Amino acid sequence: SMLKDRYNRIHDYLRLSITDNCNFRCSYCMPDEKMSFLKQKLLMSPEEIFDISKIFVQLGVNKIRLTGGEPLVRKDFGEIISKLSLLPIKIGITTNGLLIDNYLEELKKADISSINISLDTLNDQKFKTITQRNHFAKVWENIQRCMQENIHVKLNMVVIKGVNDDEIIDFVNLTKDLPIHIRLIEFMPFDQNNWNKEKVLSNKIALQKISEQFSLFKLKDDKNDTDKKFGIFGHSGTISFISTLSDSFCSTCNRMRITADGKMKNCLFGKDELDLISAFRKGENIIPIIKKSIFLKHQKLGGQFDDYKNIQPHNLENRSMIKIGG
């Protein structure tokens, strides 16, 4: 059976947050206040992650992405991916890159051939300002390690006006000699992340800037891709644009989420959550809960806004990004 919502969208992709903890402090992701993280024993165990994933696979899921918080801060990360690699799915990982060198063996064993690494600047001082941590060199080294190990690297850059929009061209330049994929992401509003529309640089403008200096050609996108991909004549790498705000891709959405505290969310921007883990731990059948969550899914942007230029951040009801799982 397939998970189809009221708008006929088939849901076959699960994004699973395995922790709300992180070794960085990116301000667009974490609220300023002192964060309290879930106690380790409340997080889903590797067995629970496997068993719940198996249920989603029975319901047609063919891709699971591990995210967080920072997924690699979990000591049992190796065990989690080795278990998941037994399922007939594509496994994705989104990470800040700091701890990748600890897990290269495990990644290989689990047949992970591509990894999404978040990096918003190539300047180590600015890196420190954005993440509150002084780890640019280590992250950059790990990015190179991945490429040496033939793991395809997709770099996620959240573009924020006045913070790193002056580095877009530098990121595109990386693709000249490196077989790397750069993804420009529009800055999105979440709980207490000081978002306002003036800080958003729409991808349309980014594309214009890039086109002035590089000769781009369109690459084919897959049907549920959220990014629009381009090649650059003479370059080894590629770029793409994730225009969540200015050109949302809700009509082809196939994604659902489980938060680190075991709640199912049907949309990044939705406020609806259903408690999966409590039911699962009581031994109840969670399939009706999953189906109900998908049934409740809104047509667009969690039903909370339409044109991002009219968003009043204080009217949005949602979690912070780190508590959702990117």
Ligand code: SAM
């Ligand atoms: N810690 C991992 C990392 O940084 O890649 C995984 C979790 S993080 C929440 C997932 C992705 O969400 C990252 O690429 C991050 O840059 C992005 N992200 C966080 N807050 C965002 C925001 N306000 N707007 C757009 N992207 C955001």
Ligand code: SF4
């Ligand atoms: Fe941590 Fe990733 Fe959020 Fe940065 S974006 S605070 S690395 S979870």
